[in-house]
Amino acid sequence: MERQSERKKYPVISSMYTLMEEVGQGASAVVYKAKCIPFNEIVAVKVLDMDRCNNSLDDIRREAQTMSLINHPNVLNAHCSFVVDHDLWVVMPYMEGGSCLHIMKSAYPDGFEEPIIATVLRESLKALDYLHHHGHIHRDVKAGNILINAHGAIKLADFGVSAFMFDTGDRQRSRNTFVGTPCWMAPEVLEQVNGYDFKADIWSFGITALELAHGHAPFSKYPPMKVLLMTLQNAPPGLDYERDKRFSKSFKEMIAMCLVKNPTKRPTAEKLLRHSFFKHGKSPDYIVRTVLDGLSPLGQRFRDLKEKDAERLAQKKMPYDVKEERSQSEYKRGVSSWNFDIEDLKAQASSIQDDDGCFQGKEESDLTDAQIKLPQDSVDEMNSSVQEVQVPSMEQSIVQASSLESELEMHADEVMQEGFHAVNLNNQDNGTFEPFDSKESKQTVVSPGRLEGKDLKNLKATKDVRRASSGPLFSEYVLLDLQNKDDDKDSERLSGRAADDSLRTKSSNRDRAYSGPLSSHGAPSDHRLVNGISSTARPFAGSKEASEKGLYVQKKGRFSVTSADVELMEDQVPTVAGSRNASSQALSQLSHSVSSSSIPTAAVLPCLQNLLSHTASQHDLLSNLINSISRSEPLQSQRANDLASQRVGAHSSDSLEVGISSDREHELLQQVADLQNRLTGLVEELQALKLRNISLERQLNAIYNKEEEERIRREDEAKEDG
Numbered sequence: 001m002e003r004q005s006e007r008k009k010y011p012v013i014s015s016m017y018t019l020m021e022e023v024g025q026g027a028s029a030v031v032y033k034a035k036c037i038p039f040n041e042i043v044a045v046k047v048l049d050m051d052r053c054n055n056s057l058d059d060i061r062r063e064a065q066t067m068s069l070i071n072h073p074n075v076l077n078a079h080c081s082f083v084v085d086h087d088l089w090v091v092m093p094y095m096e097g098g099s100c101l102h103i104m105k106s107a108y109p110d111g112f113e114e115p116i117i118a119t120v121l122r123e124s125l126k127a128l129d130y131l132h133h134h135g136h137i138h139r140d141v142k143a144g145n146i147l148i149n150a151h152g153a154i155k156l157a158d159f160g161v162s163a164f165m166f167d168t169g170d171r172q173r174s175r176n177t178f179v180g181t182p183c184w185m186a187p188e189v190l191e192q193v194n195g196y197d198f199k200a201d202i203w204s205f206g207i208t209a210l211e212l213a214h215g216h217a218p219f220s221k222y223p224p225m226k227v228l229l230m231t232l233q234n235a236p237p238g239l240d241y242e243r244d245k246r247f248s249k250s251f252k253e254m255i256a257m258c259l260v261k262n263p264t265k266r267p268t269a270e271k272l273l274r275h276s277f278f279k280h281g282k283s284p285d286y287i288v289r290t291v292l293d294g295l296s297p298l299g300q301r302f303r304d305l306k307e308k309d310a311e312r313l314a315q316k317k318m319p320y321d322v323k324e325e326r327s328q329s330e331y332k333r334g335v336s337s338w339n340f341d342i343e344d345l346k347a348q349a350s351s352i353q354d355d356d357g358c359f360q361g362k363e364e365s366d367l368t369d370a371q372i373k374l375p376q377d378s379v380d381e382m383n384s385s386v387q388e389v390q391v392p393s394m395e396q397s398i399v400q401a402s403s404l405e406s407e408l409e410m411h412a413d414e415v416m417q418e419g420f421h422a423v424n425l426n427n428q429d430n431g432t433f434e435p436f437d438s439k440e441s442k443q444t445v446v447s448p449g450r451l452e453g454k455d456l457k458n459l460k461a462t463k464d465v466r467r468a469s470s471g472p473l474f475s476e477y478v479l480l481d482l483q484n485k486d487d488d489k490d491s492e493r494l495s496g497r498a499a500d501d502s503l504r505t506k507s508s509n510r511d512r513a514y515s516g517p518l519s520s521h522g523a524p525s526d527h528r529l530v531n532g533i534s535s536t537a538r539p540f541a542g543s544k545e546a547s548e549k550g551l552y553v554q555k556k557g558r559f560s561v562t563s564a565d566v567e568l569m570e571d572q573v574p575t576v577a578g579s580r581n582a583s584s585q586a587l588s589q590l591s592h593s594v595s596s597s598s599i600p601t602a603a604v605l606p607c608l609q610n611l612l613s614h615t616a617s618q619h620d621l622l623s624n625l626i627n628s629i630s631r632s633e634p635l636q637s638q639r640a641n642d643l644a645s646q647r648v649g650a651h652s653s654d655s656l657e658v659g660i661s662s663d664r665e666h667e668l669l670q671q672v673a674d675l676q677n678r679l680t681g682l683v684e685e686l687q688a689l690k691l692r693n694i695s696l697e698r699q700l701n702a703i704y705n706k707e708e709e710e711r712i713r714r715e716d717e718a719k720e721d722g
């Protein structure tokens, strides 16, 4: 195998590359066909917006180190990566065939034939086997990440969110982090209870097999939360023995082996490779002849697909693949930005009927729960809330955005007046409302090497409409020039602003950013606070260990947060936690006083009861608010899609101005997105409040019990005296 030191050193300056055309777009990045000028070689350049990335430079460096050790013919390794203003450029081999997903969308909408599938899967499985043996979990296995080059070689891409299985310290937390893509995620990843391991990749591999067989992943037509619920609650999907007659028994068996809910019962990649199904795999030549021959060049295919999508959207139809995309992006946003109670979700899940037809049957343990059904109306309502959206007029959007804003602010006022639980709605120091992309960040200019005029516009347009954040996909040369600098300097260099400014912006972005599927929010990192959560080694929240020790208290975004974490957050994080410090402290003092019995019970009880009812009413208020915003969310999503497609249309006709929505429109969308982000903060506040509530309830109970004991004791004494 090629040794690290023998590898070609690709230049780490953008001016050494010419970006030729866009060939792909993920949730977090745009991929270009490019030329590496000194080598006169065609490469792919993936441009990731670091402002929307949750990862610190330390995370990126660590990832780079990890990547430098990866070397396998079926793993797409990056040549190098480097920072260009606010973007990270990842230079990698150009895979002329593109991803299996793109190929299916262009030429195989109903999926591939079995020999092709066997070949693609066998090669991908070799990559997984290699990664797992080296202690990595891929965490984003799907057809979109299986790429084919002009010679029919198949490589697994996007290995940038790996969690080191044998890492120390942060390992548990990093493995207890949501990273991945909706329909492909294993139940244990979704559950966030006991963490997960490399077997999660085997589940995703099974889902990918179904994706290649049908042209889409199971459940992909459903809205994100429903996918989550169905994965958790229903029997695993599989090939249907009747409906999928064209596929062999061994293929069906192989999939069934992967899609077992209990991860320990799934085979390892190594064992799976020995399955008879993979004996049907063919040579790269076969892939060239059967799959690649006849396909138009990747750039052209990509443009055609985008045009097709734009047309469909314009006709206000909701085609399957658009739904799928929407489902995925909704899911990413949903999973990464919502706090959810998995038990609540399970209860809901049990009431959702599956009509995907992809199930083989119910697992024993699922039967009882899954039989409880909601009235069909409720189910329809859930579905329609995401899928059947009406595009609001601009005026409606404005009204919506401003009423949302004032609703939130009214709420904040109310809460603050109560002096109980202050919610910091305005992240900006001056206390005024600013949209997500401030003027400052809009002035950011990308240095796209020798990007041609229209691509430059396109790059900017894409950056504007892209909202999800991303994680790394880095190589050994990433950030070489930054390796030995301190963080402040890194930040200054990255942002092109003063270090202070940069750090503030970066941290506030981090607080607010949505995490995309590549995000390694909790990737193994330094021992410092990330999103307010200490990364020092301790039993990870949500783990059995943590809950046994009574540490487990809440789920915070992607993380479960222990009581120790909450304390840390309150002590050390000046943003959200800071805004509730006063009330938290008051409560802590009260709790302390109660437990140390320094104040009379009679005085405390009414106060606690009052707080309890207060908390409940705030809970209701927030719930209503969340519901109203959740309802409006799909509208905004639709609007954003429309905007994106208008931009694409404009680009392809070489007149960006025509059909592009006004800046004002864009700004309003940003505002709405910002409000959603703030809502996330409110939800977190609500969680904290719930925790306090629980603790108060416990204290009340303790007091009642104590009083009860006291009363019984007095009665006994009286009886004895009497």
Ligand SMILES: Nc1ncnc2c1ncn2[C@@H]1O[C@H](COP(=O)(O)OP(=O)(O)OP(=O)(O)O)[C@@H](O)[C@H]1O
Binding pocket: 023, 024, 025, 026, 027, 028, 029, 030, 031, 044, 046, 092, 093, 094, 095, 096, 098, 099, 101, 102, 140, 144, 145, 147, 157, 158, 181, 517, 518
């Ligand atoms: N090296 C490459 N050569 C050719 N095309 C590529 C290359 N890398 C990525 N692509 C194309 O670009 C698309 C987007 O890639 P990217 O990795 O950003 O997104 P993704 O993995 O599909 O989505 P997400 O980031 O949401 O998981 C891919 O689906 C693929 O079609």
